[in-house]
Amino acid sequence: MSSTRIQKYHVLGAMLALREFTVDDLHRLTGVKSQTIYSVLARNQSYSEVIGEEESSARGGRRQRYRMVAEKVEELQMLLRDAFQFLAVSDEIDVDPQIALSALASAEDTLDRMWFLAENDADRHKVIALAWTELESARIPTIARGLTSDQRREIEDRSIALTQRARELAQQLGSGLIPKQSEEITPSSGMMAHMRSKVRSLYESIFGSGEHDRRKTGRPWQPAQPAFSYGAVPQPVLFLYNSVPKVTDETTALIKNIEKHSSAIVRIDPNDPRSWDVSPDDETYPKFCVMLINSKQKSKMDQHLEFMKCHVGEWAIIVLDEARNPAVRNAILGQSGSAHYIDEAGKLDDPAMRNLLNPAVAPAMSVRGNTSVASSPMEGPEVPLRVSSSPAKTAAAVRRTRNDPRRV
Amino acid sequence: MLSALEPFADLSDSNQKAPIEYLRAEAMQRSLLSPRMNDDAQPLDAFLRDFVANVREAMQINPQVDDTASIDAPLAALQREAERIRCNDCSYLARYNGAVCDGGPFDADIVNAGGECQSLVRDSFQVALAVTRAYYGAYSPTDLGPTRASYLVRHKDDLELGSSSIFVTAHVEPGDPKCVTLTVNLEKFTWTSLRAVSYLLMHECLIHLHERERAAVATRPDANDPFGEGWMDWIALTVLEEATRGEGPAARYSDALLMLSSEPQAARDAHAHRLDASRSRDDAFRIKLRRGAEAAEHMLRLLKTLPSGAESAWETLLRVSFDLNREDIETLDRHAWIDKLYLELSPAAQLSRPALNLRLIPALLEYRKSRNIRELLAAVIYA
Numbered sequence: 001m002s003s004t005r006i007q008k009y010h011v012l013g014a015m016l017a018l019r020e021f022t023v024d025d026l027h028r029l030t031g032v033k034s035q036t037i038y039s040v041l042a043r044n045q046s047y048s049e050v051i052g053e054e055e056s057s058a059r060g061g062r063r064q065r066y067r068m069v070a071e072k073v074e075e076l077q078m079l080l081r082d083a084f085q086f087l088a089v090s091d092e093i094d095v096d097p098q099i100a101l102s103a104l105a106s107a108e109d110t111l112d113r114m115w116f117l118a119e120n121d122a123d124r125h126k127v128i129a130l131a132w133t134e135l136e137s138a139r140i141p142t143i144a145r146g147l148t149s150d151q152r153r154e155i156e157d158r159s160i161a162l163t164q165r166a167r168e169l170a171q172q173l174g175s176g177l178i179p180k181q182s183e184e185i186t187p188s189s190g191m192m193a194h195m196r197s198k199v200r201s202l203y204e205s206i207f208g209s210g211e212h213d214r215r216k217t218g219r220p221w222q223p224a225q226p227a228f229s230y231g232a233v234p235q236p237v238l239f240l241y242n243s244v245p246k247v248t249d250e251t252t253a254l255i256k257n258i259e260k261h262s263s264a265i266v267r268i269d270p271n272d273p274r275s276w277d278v279s280p281d282d283e284t285y286p287k288f289c290v291m292l293i294n295s296k297q298k299s300k301m302d303q304h305l306e307f308m309k310c311h312v313g314e315w316a317i318i319v320l321d322e323a324r325n326p327a328v329r330n331a332i333l334g335q336s337g338s339a340h341y342i343d344e345a346g347k348l349d350d351p352a353m354r355n356l357l358n359p360a361v362a363p364a365m366s367v368r369g370n371t372s373v374a375s376s377p378m379e380g381p382e383v384p385l386r387v388s389s390s391p392a393k394t395a396a397a398v399r400r401t402r403n404d405p406r407r408v
Numbered sequence: 409m410l411s412a413l414e415p416f417a418d419l420s421d422s423n424q425k426a427p428i429e430y431l432r433a434e435a436m437q438r439s440l441l442s443p444r445m446n447d448d449a450q451p452l453d454a455f456l457r458d459f460v461a462n463v464r465e466a467m468q469i470n471p472q473v474d475d476t477a478s479i480d481a482p483l484a485a486l487q488r489e490a491e492r493i494r495c496n497d498c499s500y501l502a503r504y505n506g507a508v509c510d511g512g513p514f515d516a517d518i519v520n521a522g523g524e525c526q527s528l529v530r531d532s533f534q535v536a537l538a539v540t541r542a543y544y545g546a547y548s549p550t551d552l553g554p555t556r557a558s559y560l561v562r563h564k565d566d567l568e569l570g571s572s573s574i575f576v577t578a579h580v581e582p583g584d585p586k587c588v589t590l591t592v593n594l595e596k597f598t599w600t601s602l603r604a605v606s607y608l609l610m611h612e613c614l615i616h617l618h619e620r621e622r623a624a625v626a627t628r629p630d631a632n633d634p635f636g637e638g639w640m641d642w643i644a645l646t647v648l649e650e651a652t653r654g655e656g657p658a659a660r661y662s663d664a665l666l667m668l669s670s671e672p673q674a675a676r677d678a679h680a681h682r683l684d685a686s687r688s689r690d691d692a693f694r695i696k697l698r699r700g701a702e703a704a705e706h707m708l709r710l711l712k713t714l715p716s717g718a719e720s721a722w723e724t725l726l727r728v729s730f731d732l733n734r735e736d737i738e739t740l741d742r743h744a745w746i747d748k749l750y751l752e753l754s755p756a757a758q759l760s761r762p763a764l765n766l767r768l769i770p771a772l773l774e775y776r777k778s779r780n781i782r783e784l785l786a787a788v789i790y791a
Contacts, residue, residue: 017769018715025715029769077766099754102695106747109692113632114743126740133747137754 007032011040013080015048019068022054047072097151103138104158107131111165124173131166135159451508452525456490498524519561526561529590529605532668533559536609537617539651539658539665544618546657547723548730555617556585559609564591574678576601578608580616582626588612603674606665610648610675615640615733623736632693635732635742638683638700643729645679648672700746704729706753714769717776724776731781744789 010030018025026037041048048066056063068076110131118124138159147155450458463483495508499518502508509515509523519526537557544550575593580586588609592601615636616629629636647656649672654662683698704725711721719727732745752768771787774780 013766017766018773019770021715028715029713080766102699105692105695106699109696110743113692114740123740126738126744130740130743130747133744133751137747137751 007036008040009080011037012044012047012076015066015068016073016076016080020051020065021067022063022065024056024063041066047076097147097155100138100155103134104155104162107134107138107162107166108158110134111162111169115169121173124169128166128170128173131162135163135166451495451510453490453493453495456486456493460487460490493524495524498522528602528668529561529609530559531664532606532609533588533613535661535664535668536606536613539610539647539661540613540617542658542661543614543647543656543726544730547726548734550621550734555621557588557613557617558585559588559590562589562591563594574601574604574681576605576608578612580612580619580629582628586617588617600674600677604678606668607645607648607675607678611641611644614644614647618730618734620736621734630739632696633739633742634696634700634703634746638697638702639704639746640700640729640733641679641682641697642701642704643726645675647726648675696743696746699750703746703750703753707749710753710768711772714772719776724772727779728775728781728784731779732785735781735785737785741785741789745785748788 007030011026011032014026014029015021018029023034023037023041026032027034030037032040047069049069050064051067052065053062054065055061110127114127114130115124118127138155460483463479467479496502499508499514500521501514501518507514507518509518509525522530575596575598576590578588578590580588590605590608619629619636620627631637647658648665650656651658651661652665652672679701683694683701707728708721708725711724714721717724732742737745767787771784775784
């Protein structure tokens with residue numbers, strides 16, 4: 001993402017935060033040059049309106065005061081959430097390892113001393129939430145600068161151990177990872193929109209930013225990596241739902257192929273929230289989740305989103321919409337819909353997805369202990385899909401490579 | 409009285425090292441905060457007269473002393489101060505039984521009843537209290553009534569604070585009045601410690617005298633609280649620096665602070681020491697305190713980027729800080745306030761800042777109008 005586009009989104013974000021503003025206000029908040037701000041305002045006229053003029057501190061000057069158009073607020077919120085999620089997965093970020101190590105030390109203190117001192121379950125819920133926030137600030141971008149491999153390994157190893165500890169404590173409490181997340185989600189709560197954008201961004205991190213990386217680095221296309229990672233071993237874990245969706249013959253082939261990329265399979269009962277909070281074992285820490293959603297069973301949607309809310313911070317999730325229901329697809333993936341679908345002729349518009357669906361071109365897997373590590377980029381000839389008969393069986397799979405040159 | 413000795417502490421780089429070292433050694437061995445409980449203790453006035461005489465003698469006989477001019481002036485000041493002090497006038501018991509501080513059993517009673525030897529500590533406490541009242545009055549006035557407070561000095565010869573050269577600490581005991589207690593290691597009490605006293609007292613008064621004032625039941629301050637000991641400590645340090653510079657609502661106490669050896673660098677050193685995670689024990693909680701202080705700085709930086717309102721960014725931060733400090737907020741929620749803001753506002757989290765700003769900035773703008781600290785707290789920690 002170019003710096004100009006970043007500036008554009010920062011300006012739009014400032015507009016949304018302030019609601020009423022002048023160009024000077026936006027400049028002070030974002031650091032973007034006034035001339036650029038004028039350009040952004042001009043090119044995005046639908047989001048704001050002039051509500052008056054006032055004296056400027058500049059000699060003899062007057063400046064216009066703007067206001068966000070109320071009807072456009074939600075639209076801009078959605079746009080920005082997508083944009084900043086995408087920004088987070090596609091730009092290299094300087095990292096000070098001491099900040100991450102300090103955050104881990106804080107999390108350790110929280111999970112040990114503060115957990116011990118907590119007097120009741122309500123306090124213990126808060127302790128878990130605190131630890132989770134601290135672990136969040138210990139996260140390091142996958143394409144970070146400024147880290148040695150030893151530092152990265154130390155941070156990741158400690159993060160894994162602490163995350164596991166937090167999960168165990170949360171399970172002791174009989175709740176989800178973060179207590180607040182067990183609250184009911186409704187479409188109007190705002191969380192639903194947040195989830196949509198999360199899924200959308202994760203989708204783009206896998207399928208969308210590959211092109212971006214190629215343009216940027218000149219390297220061959222590789223699946224993009226999620227923005228953040230805890231673990232050093234990037235194997236996917238397949239989550240299969242007991243009731244959603246109905247697994248057909250067509251999807252069986254897909255699932256089998258995904259299984260080949262997976263180090264573990266975890267069966268989840270959507271009707272039992274306790275089964276959602278899973279981690280196979282210490283060594284096969286889950287990186288990706290493949291989630292199948294049958295759009296005909298929309299009533300289950302909230303449960304799936306609840307699950308995603310607990311895990312999207314760590315695991316990529318691809319939504320498979322068996323029914324090709326555009327309304328549901330857009331509800332999940334966002335407005336612009338860059339999702340890849342299989343057309344009536346059984347062709348897929350994305351070669352990478354075609355390859356993923358075809359076991360013949362699956363990447364070589366090396367086995368280390370009970371973990372599997374993909375060792376080569378996913379490339380190869382286009383192969384006809386096995387799924388063909390019924391309309392629109394969408395598929396996706398996920399992988400990461402440990403030897404990705406972008407990783408330090 | 410102690411301040412009269414201070415010039416001698418600043419001459420260590422001069423060529424008058426021998427008498428300076430002598431002065432220091434004397435000062436260290438003979439505690440000036442209070443006469444010691446030992447056999448050779450003598451009343452302070454007699455001690456000081458002897459002290460000045462000994463210094464003059466040392467200067468005369470020491471061949472290294474070739475320029476006495478730099479010492480003469482402060483020594484003369486010390487002599488004037490020494491002559492002013494009369495233990496017989498100071499001791500409230502002198503008129504009854506002739507007792508003065510001489511290592512005897514009444515020393516503690518005498519000095520805590522207004523001993524001249526503790527005037528610097530007492531004055532520092534009164535100024536810290538006045539500065540605190542000025543700031544809370546300006547930014548967080550309430551109907552709670554004045555906070556009553558007293559102070560006490562305790563001696564603890566085994567007091568050690570890690571690798572610090574500061575051998576004085578302070579805490580607040582709940583009650584009415586609340587009692588600010590300074591604990592001092594007299595054996596190791598040096599100028600460095602003395603210069604930190606104003607900062608320590610400011611910390612106690614500005615933070616802990618008003619901490620959770622709205623709570624139904626008084627609680628003892630939590631030494632591990634990153635809001636009280638990190639965020640608010642940075643606020644206290646900055647308030648002290650501002651007042652010493654003669655700025656802000658307590659500008660009129662600038663001269664008093666300067667006279668009381670309120671040394672900005674000493675205060676900064678003491679603040680840094682409080683947050684120093686390299687100390688041998690309790691690393692993790694020191695890290696949390698430092699995150700608290702950094703979160704306050706990040707918040708100030710964010711506030712400075714907002715459209716100007718009726719008050720400055722610093723004033724808004726003071727208002728937020730004082731309001732939060734007074735509220736009856738659970739310790740874990742104070743932790744959450746720090747963690748959430750640190751996570752979202754630190755430079756390391758720049759990419760996620762816009763996401764937070766979309767909810768934090770409107771909440772801050774609303775707080776500037778409504779002054780509802782509970783709503784602001786909820787916007788941060790429950791988001």
